[in-house]
Amino acid sequence: MPEAMQVLQSGVPVSWYLILSAVLFTLGVAGFLLRRSVITVFMCIELMLNAVNLSFVAFSNQHKDVSGNIFTFFVMVVAAAEAAVGLAIILTVFKNRQTLNIDEINTLKN
Amino acid sequence: MDLAFFFVFSAIALICAINVVLQRHPISSALSLVGVMGSLAVLYLQLGGEFIAMAQIIVYAGAVMVLFIFVIMLLNAGAESRSGKASWTAPLLGIPALLAFLGFTVYYFLRGFNNAGVVKFGGYTGGSAAGVGISLFTDYLLPFEVTSVLILIAIVGAIVLARKEMD
Amino acid sequence: MQNLWLIPAFPFLGFLLNGLFGRKFPKAVINLIAVASVLASFGWVLKVWSSGGDLAANPIHEHYFTWMQSGQFNVGWDFAVDKLTMIMLFVVTGIGSLIHFYATGYMAHEEGYYRFFAYLNLFMFFMLNLVLGGNYLILFVGWEGVGLCSYLLVGFYIVKKSATTAGNKAFIVNRIGDFGFSLAMFLIVVNFKTLDFTQVFSAAPGAPTSTLTAIALLLLVGATGKSAQIPLYVWLPDAMEGPTPVSALIHAATMVTAGVYMCTRSAVIFLHAPIAMETVAVIGLATAVFAATIGLTQYDIKKVYAYSTVSQLGYMFLGVGVGAFSAGIWHLVTHAFFKALLFLGAGSVIHACHGEQDMRHMGGLWKYAKGTGATLICASLAISGFPFTAGYFSKDAILGAAYAHEPWMYWVGVVTAGMTAFYVWRAFWMTFTGEYKGHGHPHESPWSMLGPLVVLAILSLGGGFFFNVPKILDNMFPIKEGAEDMTLTYISVAFGLGGIALSYYMYVVNTKVPERITAGLGGLYTLVYNKYFVDEIYDTAVVRPLVDGSTTVLWHVADQGIIDGAVNGVGTEARGIGGILKLLQGGNIRSYATWVVVGAVVLLVVMGVTAMGFAAVGQ
Secondary structure (H helix, E strand, O other): OHHHHHHHHOOEEHHHHHHHHHHHHHHHHHHHHHOOEHHHHHHHHHHHHHHHHHHHHHHHHHHOOOHHHHHHHHHHHHHHHHHHHHHHHHHHHHHHHOOOEHHHOOOOOO | OHHHHHHHHHHHHHHHHHHHHHOOOHHHHHHHHHHHHHHHHHHHHHOOOHHHHHHHHHHHHHHHHHHHHHHHHHHOOOOOOOOOOOOOHHHHHHHHHHHHHHHHHHHHHHHHOOOOOEEOOOOOOOOOHHHHHHHHHHOOHHHHHHHHHHHHHHHHHHHHHHOOOOO | OOOOOHHHHHHHHHHHHHHHHHHHOOHHHHHHHHHHHHHHHHHHHHHHHHHOOOOOOOOEEEEEEEEEEEOOEEEEEEEEEOHHHHHHHHHHHHHHHHHHHHHHHHOOOOOOHHHHHHHHHHHHHHHHHHHHEOEHHHHHHHHHHHHHHHHHHHOOOOOOHHHHHHHHHHHHHHHHHHHHHHHHHHHHHHHHOOOEHHHHHHHHHHOOHHHHHHHHHHHHHHHHHHOOOOOOOOHHHHHHHOOHHHHHHHHHHOHHHHHHHHHHHOHHHHHOOHHHHHHHHHHHHHHHHHHHHHHOOOOEHHHHHHHHHHHHHHHHHHHHHOOOHHHHHHHHHHHHHHHHHHHHHHHHHHHHOOOOOEHHHOOOHHHOOHHHHHHHHHHHHHHHOOOOOHHHHHHHHHHHHHHHHOHHHHHHHHHHHHHHHHHHHHHHHHHHOOOOOOOOOOOOOOHHHHHHHHHHHHHHHHHHHHOOHHHHOOOOOOOOOOOOOHHHHHHHHHHHHHHHHHHHHHHHHOOOHHHHHHHHHOHHHHHHHOHHHHHHHHHHHHHHHHHHHHHHHHHHHHHHHHHHHHHHHHHHHHHHHHHHHHOOOOOOHHHHHHHHHHHHHHHHHHHHHHHHHHHHHHO
16 A cells, blocks of 8 residues: 555656657557548647647656747647648638548649 | 556547547547547646646637637538548558557657656646746747747638638 | 971962952952962072072971970971972972962863862972971871862862762872871880981981881881872872862872872881881882783873872882882972873863863864973873983983892883883873864863973973982982993883884774774773772772671661660660659658658657667767
8 A cells, every 4th residue: 555655656757758649649640641531630630749749848847948838839829820721721622622532632643 | 646647647648549540520530639638738737837738728629629620510521431542552651650650769768768757746837827928038039929920821821711702 | 597487388378368268359369379379489499499508418407386295205396408308399389380370271160269279279388398397297297288188179079979089088098098107106106205307217227127117117008098009099090080280289299209208208217127118119019010001991091190190109119119219209200290291281181172081082182282292292201211301310210229129120110111101102192193083173272271381391301400319319318329230221211112112003003903902802901991990899898898887886786776775775764763753643642641751750760779879878
């Protein structure tokens, strides 16, 4: 019991946060490569960005420097802007091609 | 306590993330993504990034994901169909690469960050609104102003792209 | 400082003026520029001769600038004049002036008048360079230049395919000889480190005989090309396609004698290489006989004289080969007189018959062109060795020296002399006696053409006395050419007179004899008439294999196959690779993303490994 309490009282090694971030990122890329709907692909991109945010905040904690948080802040701003514009593009593409299947948006070739 | 919190919320995050990737319907993926963001916010809190955690909930989960859901409903995106020509390179090359990447980074993190320290709730207080604010308005003032311009551009771009033609 | 450079400069100026502006000049101006430039040259030669002092003791050397300087090897633009040069200068400029003057009359109705005189002046420039040169390189510049002018002038009638082909032939065959000459020069540079005449000739006696023999034989190759000896004589008969003044100047008096001059100039080298001397003599003698036999059968008047030129050049080489250098040069001078006269006279005859050159369509011209006929009589007497004409002295000097060397050479030479007399007089009888067998009315030539003929006739008859070359060149060459055995002279004169008499009998008295002989000899006659088929032999043995070989091997295989294949192949390969790479751009977004991921992962892993490597080293 005291060992369990002691274990429970100890903190979390930073590396675990980083590993979690890596796994989330990998899942995001996997989804990006495997999914067929444009919007889902976009959401996987957001997932990747979140994973990176997590690793930034973890580093910020490790080095006791606020710059990591600042950078996360900027990442979020950019992600928001990108989401807005990206969705607008998806709307336009849907208007022109009537499809949300990423494999059918392939005329930019050869 | 930190360990318990970590395990719980990282588990939620992982399950929601897997759900994002595996679900058929975009709405389900979007809601799972909201779940991921929420659990990540708790993890930020544990890491001392209070401001970021709140910003995550308000901006990311509250605004961006809502935008996503608006668009899904606007486009009436249905469940993904199985048809269409699938690319063979994606699963064939991508998955092994990803697995290699994952394995490598995990190994690297475990080995290189062994003595990096331990996270406790309250162990780092610099991420408060005051701390972030001071840094943002002194050291990083220029990027801050630039991002406001960036947002302006994004607004204009989104409006131009998505409007209906006036006839 | 005698300003020797003025001698070639005058004709060069004439070439520039006539060449650049001649199209706009009236004929009188072109004539004036062309003839005056050569006369000015001749005048300067006279001035140098009179004020030059004793050239045997003090030859004139003038150095203008250093042309090439490379380590020990130094070649300058040098002119040198000694007695031999002086003789050549007189011949070139004197006969050159006469022929320029003649050409103003002969070419009066031709197209491209200014071009002709420009080329003729250019030829004088190069020939004078050749003769004045103080080292082998300047000589070679002149050598090549006269070859170029020969090509330009033989192919002067640019609309006639046979003329341009003959020009090509002249130049190409000359080049083969020039290759030999170049090799000789390389050997000289390697062995003596210089091309200057005085230095080479003072160092030559010390060099090993084999080297000198090699050099001499290669020089001989060059000489056979330029002076039309066996085996490279084939261009000279074809060169008769050029206008007659060209044949007279270049292919009788000056250019073809350059080979003899060069061998005489290199006497020191030849004297120390007995094998080469023997070769020279044999080749000269063989050419003399060979060409004389062909000349017996030809019907084109210019071809007869062309083969005669080849034959007489053979005599000159015979003289050089047996050591009688001054006799060879003497024959060069006298030959210039009477051969130029023969050609110019032939030109006059052709002019009289309105362009006809076949002797079977001439005849009975004595009625119409007595002046030309008289001068041709003088020339024919001279070439036959009639006593006390110019040709008599020089030819007997050579034959006497040949007898002293090897008696059989003398006998062959004497028989050839008889043949020479025969064919020259055959040409005369066929042209001037009997009935006129051509069209229209023949007429005498104008004084612009007759004048030079008269001058040359006087020289042909009396030139032996005026220009006693061995006396002039006394002490220049080791072999003393002394008094000949008069018996030999009587025998050769007898052969000459016999030739004249025989031709008179066959072509004036009993004109049926030639046909009977021709029919009787049958195949042998055909062989000789067709020049022993030498041109055809060269064509099959040398030209055709070269052309076919070049076409199949060099053109199809090497150029088209290998080089074009490589260049085009590179292009085709690039296109092929591009075609393969194009497949990456399928338009599928997921495949693009996959490639990005793969690349990023590779980069990250590499960076991580190196970072960990450093970290491991650090720990």
